[in-house]
Structures are given as C-alpha cells and as structure tokens.
Amino acid sequence: MIDQLRRYVPVLDWGRTYSRTAFSNDMIAALIVTIMLIPQSLAYALLAGLPPEAGIYASIVPIVLYAIFGTSRALAVGPVAVVSLLTASAIGQVAEAGTAGYAVAALTLAFLSGGFLVLLGVLRLGFLANFLSHPVIAGFITASGILIATSQLKHILGVSASGHTLPEMLHSIYTHLGEINVITLVIGVLATAFLFWVRKGLKPLLKRMGASPLLADVLTKAGPVAAVVATTLSVWLLGLDASGVRVVGEVPQGLPPLTLPSLSPDLVGALLMPAILISVIGFVESVSVAQTLAAKKRQRIDPDQELIGLGAANLGAAFTGGYPVTGGFSRSVVNYDAGADTPAAGAYTAVGLSIAAVGLTPLVYFLPNATLAATIIVAVLSLVDFSILKKTWNYSKKDFAAVAVTILLTLGLGVEVGVATGVLLSILLHLYKTSRPHVAEVGLVPGTQHFRNIHRHQVEANPHLLTLRVDESLYFANARFLEDYIQKRVTSGCDIRNVVLMFSAINDVDYSALESLEAINSRLKDMQIGLHLSEVKGPVMDRLKKSHLLEQLNGRVFLSQFDAWQAFAGKS
C-alpha cells in the first residue's frame, strides 16, 4: 500500500532523505532558472498568442505538481517553444487571439492534454510515444524552429501578420511590409544581435578576461534579462511606445487565479486531437531530456510515472490560468548544470516566479514585444538542425523519407499535419518493408554448424535440399508472399525433394500465416516434397502446438538447422 503510494507519488520517496546540502544545491539552481524563466515565460505566452501573465502562471503551479509526481530530478517543467507553437496553431482554429474565448480554449487544451497524459500513465501506455520515431521528431523540431522564428518576425518588424504555415506567414509579412515600424525594427534587430553575441561570443570573451567559469555562466544566462532591462528602459525614458513600438503593457499583479476550463462539447471536440498531439510531443521531448540527464547520474526515470507527473502539471495549468506545459530542454539542462539535486529545485523556482508575479509585473509595462521576439528567435534557432537529413540519407532512405516529409509538411501545411503524416509514413514504410521479407537460401559454413546465405558466403549446399531462412515474422501482410515465393522456387526446375524452413528469424506466426503454412504444406505434399521446420523458437512453437500444422506436417521439426542438414544432406 505504502509502496504503491510511493510509486505514484515519488516525493514521498526522495522527500524523506532530503538533506541540507540538497537544499542549498536546489536553491542555487532555482535562482538561476528563475532569472532565465521570467523573460522566457513572457515570450512563450506571446508566441502562444496569450497575455504575458499566462506564461508566468504556467510556470508556477505546474512546476510544483511535477515536483510531487514526476520522477526526473532535473527536469524543469513550464511553457516551451514547440508546445507554445502547437497551442497557437490549435487555438487559432477555434478562437480569435486576444479574446476571452482564446484564453479559455488554452485552459481547455491544457486540461485535455493533462487528462490524456494521466490516462496514459495510469493505463501504463507510455510505450505508445515510441511510435514517434527519432527521425520524425528531429525533423519536426527543426521545422518547428523555423516556423517559430518566422512567426516572430512580425514583432521585430512591428507589423501585424498572421498564418500557421511558412508560406502563409511569409505572404502575410510581405503584404504588410509597408507598415514597418522603424524604431521597433531597430530595437528588434539590436536585441537579436546582442542575444546572438551573448550566446556565441560572450562566454569565450569572459573566459579570456579571466572570469571564473561559474561567473561566465551566470552572466551568459542573464543576457536576456539585460536585453529586457535595456530595451524597457529605452522605451520608457524615450516614450517610444507613443511612436508605435508595441509593448507588453498592463500585466495583472498577483498570484495565479483559479480558473476553469470549458467543457463544451464543441470546444472539446475541436481540441481533442491537438491535445493528444501536444501531449505526445511534449511527453517524448520531456522523456528524452529526462533520460539523458538521468543517465549522467546513473538514475532511472519511469516513463509511465512521467506521464502522470506531466499530466498533473498540465491539469494544474488548466486550473490556474496557464496553458499546456512540458519539460523544456534548455531550462532542464540549465537546472542540471546549476546543480539541482532533487525536484524541490522546481518548487523553489515556483516561489521565485510567484514573487515575480506579485512584485515585478508593473516593471514590464514598457517591455517591447520586439525584445521578447528576439529572445524566442535566438532560442529556437538552436533547435534547427538539418544534419538529420544527411544522416538518414546515408543510413536508410526509408528514414530519410520520413524526415523529409515531416519537415516539408510541417513547414507547408502546419505542425499537426506534418507530425501526423511523419508518424503515419514511418509506420507505413515499416509495414511495407515487412510485407516483402528478405528470404535467404542457406548452406553450411564448412567446419562449423552454422548456416549462411549461399550467395554471400562459401557454403556447402545440396541440390535436393532447399533450405530457406525467412527474415521476417510471418503475418498477414507477408503470408501470401511466402506462398508465392515457395511455389515459384520449387516449380523452377531443379529436383527438390525436401524444403526446410529455418525459423531462426521468424518471431511470430499469426493466424493468416498459419493458414499460408498449411497451404504450402498441402501443396508440397501434392508434389511429394517434404516440408520441415528448424530452429523454431519457444514462443512460436508454443503457438504452433495449438494448431494442427505440426500433426499434418509432411516432414519433421528439427531443434537446429544442423540436425536437419544431417538428416537430409547425406542422402543425395
């Protein structure tokens, strides 16, 4: 009972042994992450089309809930770029940005996504996320990075533009080019250039100047805060908002409010598929990050419990004015590098953000949207990595096709179509491959008891004995293929007296394939050719014993292929 509870509420486990060292490590990490999160939360809310406070709210309660239910010690949960983009794309279809309906739709999306994650976790269905293959994710993230950066161009230019696909966005920006606000553009370009320099050039510079690595690190992390402070001050002091520079404006002061998602059937119906997509993508991203960081400290994370942790975080976001959240890559790495020992670091980050929500929001009134856009652009361009195209091209055209289609469709038709088609295509290509299995005719490697393909190795063979190694599980998609293959092979001239099917690579025989094997057996029997099986594995044998195939078999079952060889090869 207690063990059961501890499995579902890991805080009961690590909380009992929480030490003073862990506390101070966690506090330092929380401080660094908080500084990084304040501008990021505002920026991602902007990306999602939500008021800035939604980003801060989404970083408070969710982070605490994840600390209670999650298993990763370093994962930092909150708004992230890709999920914010997915949110904007999903909600944009049901409500107008800036309206009350839009904010409610965001809560509903978080609620559905949280509910779905908890459901998967309780049913232990985390493995479903594996159907999102690595190449599809890599392609999707790269395309999302481009989409996100493009979506922020309008803030840099100071124009209003719209669209959820690359052509739509570029076209919309093009038609609004006349409205460019020059002051906004200057702020935006300077902020972007500064942030790129902080990322690429500052750290080496500081090191050359003799700063300690820790100091260099903290200063680098504080870059966005510096940009925020500098541009906010400029707008305020020079009154630039009167010249058309759009600013964040009034942000309500106070702790996250209690909110209720709408459960109207229309809204739920429209948001269900996007919510599932957001859950799966968020989960996959989060688990990869968590596993990578856990492996470094030889810790293990439990994917099914992660579903519950992320689900709880999203449910929390739904009831406290937030929007869908997940474990972010960059903030988790920062958290880890800053020495976070336990999930408590997340709770302290939440305290930091609460203080910001209560005390600091008036200070961002004059913060230009262009600065936030600059932080987003600099952050997401690091996600863009086309090398996956080259890697998969060299390794497997099937994987390349999945990546290329995912990237093209995500850019051209939007995130949902892109990732759904990528997943579908990778499944179809896999099924296609298994539907036309490789079949090798094998012979004995001299001096051993090992059998290999007669066309690749110097092996001994016997003209009256045909030994086929089918390199695929037999199931409905390839059952008829095998029938045809054997029929063609045994009617092709030579005097074959026995056929041995070497089952070493056959991991399953489903009912369709069983019927095919029965058909093959009876046809070979009519032709007075024996049919034998060798190296049938335990689980497959268990199943075949439930059928009549073995009784009716016009031949024998051999433990090893060598036994079969000894039985027939001598007779010729």
Add this chain to the structure above:
Amino acid sequence: MIDQLRRYVPVLDWGRTYSRTAFSNDMIAALIVTIMLIPQSLAYALLAGLPPEAGIYASIVPIVLYAIFGTSRALAVGPVAVVSLLTASAIGQVAEAGTAGYAVAALTLAFLSGGFLVLLGVLRLGFLANFLSHPVIAGFITASGILIATSQLKHILGVSASGHTLPEMLHSIYTHLGEINVITLVIGVLATAFLFWVRKGLKPLLKRMGASPLLADVLTKAGPVAAVVATTLSVWLLGLDASGVRVVGEVPQGLPPLTLPSLSPDLVGALLMPAILISVIGFVESVSVAQTLAAKKRQRIDPDQELIGLGAANLGAAFTGGYPVTGGFSRSVVNYDAGADTPAAGAYTAVGLSIAAVGLTPLVYFLPNATLAATIIVAVLSLVDFSILKKTWNYSKKDFAAVAVTILLTLGLGVEVGVATGVLLSILLHLYKTSRPHVAEVGLVPGTQHFRNIHRHQVEANPHLLTLRVDESLYFANARFLEDYIQKRVTSGCDIRNVVLMFSAINDVDYSALESLEAINSRLKDMQIGLHLSEVKGPVMDRLKKSHLLEQLNGRVFLSQFDAWQAFAGKS
C-alpha cells in the same frame, strides 16, 4: 514488346492454342453458369437497390473484358452478394434507391473502383491487399452474410423496411410488422424452404434414385430456376400481383445500353472511399478463389494482372449500365466443376446472358421479389461461418480480437466501419506486439554449436557473459524498450563483463534503433562492459556498415554465436 503485350493481355497467349476440345468444354460450362446466373443477376441487383436489368448488364461486358485481361482460367466475374451489399451501403448515402441518381451513382462507383484497380495493377501494388488479413476477411464475410440475409427479410414479409446495420434493419422490420402481406410471406417461405431442400436434400435423393452424378448436379443447379418458374406462374395464373405481391415488373428488352458515369466532384468525393473498399474486398475475394482453383490444375495466376482484369471488368460495367463486379466464389466453382478450360467460357456465358437480356426479360414480369430474396438468403447463409471465432480464439487472442471486432462493428455500424476497423486493429495489434519484443537469454546446447533460451532448455551458460537474442527487428517502436531492457539487466547485480547481442532474429535496424544501439554501446562502455554482436545477417550488416556503430563498438562482431562463445566463455 510482344511479350509485354502478352503480359497485359493474356488472351493473346492462351487464344493462340485454343482447341476444339477446349471449345466444347467451355460451351458446356457456359451453359450451366448461364442458367445459374439469370436468377442470381436479378437477385443481386435487387440487393444493391438497382433495377433488375442492372444485374444482367453487369454480367455481360465485364465478363468479356475479364476474359481478355484476366489470368484465371476458371474465375466467373459478375455481380456478387457482398459487393452488392457494399454498393447498396455506399450509394444509399448519396441517393434514394430507385431514382436515376442512384443508378448513375452505381455507374460512378463501378468506374472509380475499376480505375483504382487498374491503377494498383499498373503500379504493381497488389500486395496492399495483403493488409486485409484472413481472419478479418472471414469475419467480414460472415457478418455480411447475416446483413444480406436480414436485408432480404422485408421481401419475404412483403413490407417496406430500410437500414444498413443489423439493429436498424431489425428495428425497421419490427415497426412495419403490421403491413405483412400473407401471400408474399407464403411464397417467400415456400421458396426458401424449397431452395434449402434443393441444396441439402435433393442431390442425395437423386443419387439414391439412381440418377447419374452429372444429371443430379445439373438438376440441383437448376433449383433456383425451378423456383422462379413455379412462383412466376403462380403469380401470373392466380393474379397475385393484384393482392399486393410485389413482382419484378417491366424489364427493358435489349442489349446493355451505353452509359456514362458522373464525375461531379461531390459524387466522386463521397464514393471514393467506398470504391476503394469495394475494390480491395472484391480483389481479395477474387484472388483467393482464383488461386485456389488454379492450384488444383498447377496453374499460376498473376495478382497484379488480376487487378487489371478486374479493373477492366468494372470499367466495362460503368459504361454499360452495370454496377461493381468481382469474381464470385460459387459461380467460379460451378464454372470450374463444369469443366471450363479457358476464359472463353466466360465469353460464352456473356452470349447466353445477352440472349436472356434480349429475349427472356418479358417472362420475368410476374416473378415475385420474394423468390429472388429466397435465392439470396439461401446463397448467403452458406457464407456465414462462426468457426473462425473458435479457431482464432484457440490459436491467437490477437487474431480473435480482430475477427470479433470486425463482426460486431460490421453488424452494428455497417460494412465500411466494420472492415476498416478490423484492418486498423490488426495492424495496431501487430505493431503493439513488435513494440515489446521477446528477448531470450541463451546458452549453448551441450554437444552442439546451437544456442537456446536458458529458461526452456538445458544449456551451458557463463555468469560473466550475457547473451541476448532479441526476437524482433529493431525499429522505432521498440528501440527504447531494448535500451531499458539492457540497462535493467546489466544493473541487476551479477558481475557481467560482456554482453553479446545475437542478431539472428533481427531483420532490420532503422535509424532510431541505430541511435539506441549507439546509446547502449556508450553506456556499457562507461560501465566497462563489452558489447558484441553475433550472427548479423547480410542485409543488416550492409546497413550497419554505413553507420559509425561498428567503428565505435566496444567489442567485436562474430559470424556465429559459437565463435562469440569460444572467445569469452573460456575466460571466466
């Protein structure tokens, strides 16, 4: 060039050697099939909701086109029960039965279906049909038989009822029970009872009375014709149509007219999915029949050319007042048993039906619909076979689930939902299984070079050497599973120094799995455990050589598992 032509137009092949014996054999078969087809064509048109002549037209030109382009020597193409049901279900959604739009929709359906089949044939995509597994087809045919029989009850009862699912039909019949026409009911019940008796009792009786097997066979086949003649005469002589017995009525006299399918985007959009479904189900049915009959005479049929033959037949139906056709099971078996030698038998059948279309249609004016319904019911109840449920239950719960869902959903929600869900479920269950592969720890079978599961066989093992045989191709769905499995296994206590992955059952390693293998390799390296591969097959090795895995491998690649054993097992 000529060979190419002969491949696509098989008649050029068998036509050159057409003999007098073949001619007389084909003529006899055609005569028997024609007698059987006349009532059947009328009945299936009724089932499809079309005027009776549509059934006859669909049996003339399509049969000739199949004779030219098809490869089976015995297949008889024309309207069949299941496809007629699918037609009724598809067209019922876009037009009212009996209207001109309904007939045009039937032509369009045949056109789309024919075009799709030809396309698949030219692209050589016949293998796609394999994704319809044997159990799903068996379940679908059984459920369709029940649906068809139920749909004909209204004609036996003489009431008007509607619906495309079992609950709808039963409910509709129930609400119309008050309108039962007693004379129709008497005709219907008598005709049904008579036809059942002909099927089950007549042949044994004739044999006991000393009739020759051929005579007994012909008389049995003529049963439906006898029922048609007897009931038609009764209605005519007793004027029963005036008492509310519905009859076939006026059927236009003459050869099939030239017709044009409609290509309005709305109609095409609505009928495209049903057309694909009809094509695939028709093709699968047809190919199974053709293969079974061809195997008996050691002939081969070419599935891709079959697609072209069936496609041409459907295109023919679209332009000559017909509706979707396919190779029928019972008529093909009759054709084969009656001695048909070549596809020319089909052409002669077409001549027989043309004569019927020109000369006999006035004779069916007084033919009661109830008699046609009786012939349908008796014919389709032989399709109903629940034994597939028991067989799959015993053999594999996965296949059982696919059959059960297909039957239930076909009955409860209609043919399209039923078969689509069945196909999808069987694919998902297959993917699910491959996502959690069986992994066996293997050891040496004493006195051999053969390795088997240490839990199933008496084998030699070495505590410092962990040899895992992964019984599945490695791909995105199970890549993470393997990572977790190995991590758990090597951290579970014992002092493992080397891990050998035996690749005998691994038929593919995709890019996701490659990344997992790289991760496993680097984690084991960190733990100072060697990672080795054995029995990697040719095609898998070719692929791995394109990656960096083999260079970075913290261990060796062995040709056989026995080599790996010799290298490590002595060292302990």
